[in-house]
Amino acid sequence: MSELVTIRDASMTTGVSAKMIRHYESIGLISAPARTENRYRHYSQRDIHELGFIRKARDLGFPIEDIRHLLALWRDRSRSSAEVKAIALRHIAALDEKAAALQAMSATLKHLASNCHGDNRPDCPIIDALDRLG
Amino acid sequence: MSELVTIRDASMTTGVSAKMIRHYESIGLISAPARTENRYRHYSQRDIHELGFIRKARDLGFPIEDIRHLLALWRDRSRSSAEVKAIALRHIAALDEKAAALQAMSATLKHLASNCHGDNRPDCPIIDALDRLG
DNA sequence: CTTGACCTTCCCATCATGGGAACCCCATAT
DNA sequence: ATATGGGGTTCCCATGATGGGAAGGTCAAG
Numbered sequence: 001m002s003e004l005v006t007i008r009d010a011s012m013t014t015g016v017s018a019k020m021i022r023h024y025e026s027i028g029l030i031s032a033p034a035r036t037e038n039r040y041r042h043y044s045q046r047d048i049h050e051l052g053f054i055r056k057a058r059d060l061g062f063p064i065e066d067i068r069h070l071l072a073l074w075r076d077r078s079r080s081s082a083e084v085k086a087i088a089l090r091h092i093a094a095l096d097e098k099a100a101a102l103q104a105m106s107a108t109l110k111h112l113a114s115n116c117h118g119d120n121r122p123d124c125p126i127i128d129a130l131d132r133l134g
Numbered sequence: 135m136s137e138l139v140t141i142r143d144a145s146m147t148t149g150v151s152a153k154m155i156r157h158y159e160s161i162g163l164i165s166a167p168a169r170t171e172n173r174y175r176h177y178s179q180r181d182i183h184e185l186g187f188i189r190k191a192r193d194l195g196f197p198i199e200d201i202r203h204l205l206a207l208w209r210d211r212s213r214s215s216a217e218v219k220a221i222a223l224r225h226i227a228a229l230d231e232k233a234a235a236l237q238a239m240s241a242t243l244k245h246l247a248s249n250c251h252g253d254n255r256p257d258c259p260i261i262d263a264l265d266r267l268g
Numbered sequence: 269c270t271t272g273a274c275c276t277t278c279c280c281a282t283c284a285t286g287g288g289a290a291c292c293c294c295a296t297a298t
Numbered sequence: 299a300t301a302t303g304g305g306g307t308t309c310c311c312a313t314g315a316t317g318g319g320a321a322g323g324t325c326a327a328g
Contacts, residue, residue: 008274019317022277038324040275056264061239064314074261081258085250088243088260095240102233105195109226116219124215126222127208130190131183142305153286156307172293174306198284 004036010043014051021051029054029068062091138170144177148185155185163188163202196225 011018022041024030030050033041043051053074057067066087073079073087115125145152158164164184167175177185187208191201200221207213207221249259 006275017316018275020315023316038275040324053264058315059239060243060264061236070261070264074265077256079256079258079261080254081250081256081261082252082254084258084260085247085252088247088250092240092243092247095236095243099233099236099240102195102229102236105193106226106229106233109194109222109229113219113222113226116215116222118216118219120214120216122211122213122215124213124218126218127204127213127215130187130194130204131208140306151286152306154284157285172306174293192284 005043005048007041007043010048010051013048014055016051016055024051024054027064029064029071060091061095062087066091139177139182141175141177144182144185147182148189150185150189158185158188161198163198163205194225195229196221200225 007018007021010016010021016024021030025032030047033043033047036042050071053071054067057070062070069087070084073084109126112126112129117123141152141155144150144155148155150158155164159166164181167177167181170176184205187205188201191204196204203221204218207218243260246260246263251257
């Protein structure tokens with residue numbers, strides 16, 4: 001006697017937008033849900049659970065293809081934790097690399113900005129750096 | 135008696151790909167260069183200088199619209215350094231925010247991964263977290 | 269029977285960048 | 299002289315994850 005769970009309901013309980021739910025279906029990340037007679041999608045608890053999984057993985061920054069892999073491992077009760085851990089470690093490395101790149105940019109700019117008086121005068125080490133340094 | 139600087143030459147001396155040089159022209163970030171009779175673009179030293187400026191700004195992560203603004207300030211000898219500094223400070227804040235978000239993801243995953251034995255057993259705190267925690 | 273709030277599909281935009289097709293131009297090697 | 303190769307040109311399409319919006323179907327309540 002479960003009520004019909006529409007895409008909007010699924011969106012609200014999982015935090016994944018209806019737009020993205022349809023998108024994940026279109027790229028085969030989730031399987032196509034059942035439809036009512038009027039072609040409206042409706043979602044099972046299993047579907048909702050998967051969408052929740054996906055959202056949490058996205059919140060951790062996993063790219064879609066990683067999530068595809070993680071979902072397969074999730075469904076597989078006989079998976080090895082080593083395989084999951086390997087994906088996570090690769091992702092951690094990617095995150096750290098990106099963060100380091102952003103911090104390097106920030107550090108350079110902070111240094112330049114700290115030497116820039118920031119008043120009405122045109123003299124500016126930030127512009128100078130873009131002009132001269134390579 | 136300066137030799138003709140082709141788009142490839144400009145690309146090699148500035149580190150901006152020919153593809154992107156044409157793109158920057160198409161979006162009006164740089165002005166259209168002179169053309170030879172056969173419609174080949176050729177670049178002045180001024181053009182090369184601007185492309186170098188753009189590449190350095192991109193290396194610091196500035197988005198194109200910021201660079202558009204910075205280029206205008208660069209050309210304006212009577213600019214105020216305050217305006218340049220304001221753009222830089224906003225960008226620093228954006229970089230720091232992104233870096234912090236990535237680091238938070240990384241920290242969470244590192245914690246989960248450190249508790250994952252990573253062997254043949256299926257038991258895995260990483261999967262558990264995606265499964266249960268919100 | 270209208271209104272409004274859903275649903276459907278399909279196309280377009282973002283941001284910066286690259287790939288590739290189809291075609292033109294020119295210098296050098298055969 | 300001509301074939302070959304390596305430039306140039308324009309134009310379209312793709313990326314990754316997401317949102318906006320149009321055009322049209324469906325349904326419940328007023």
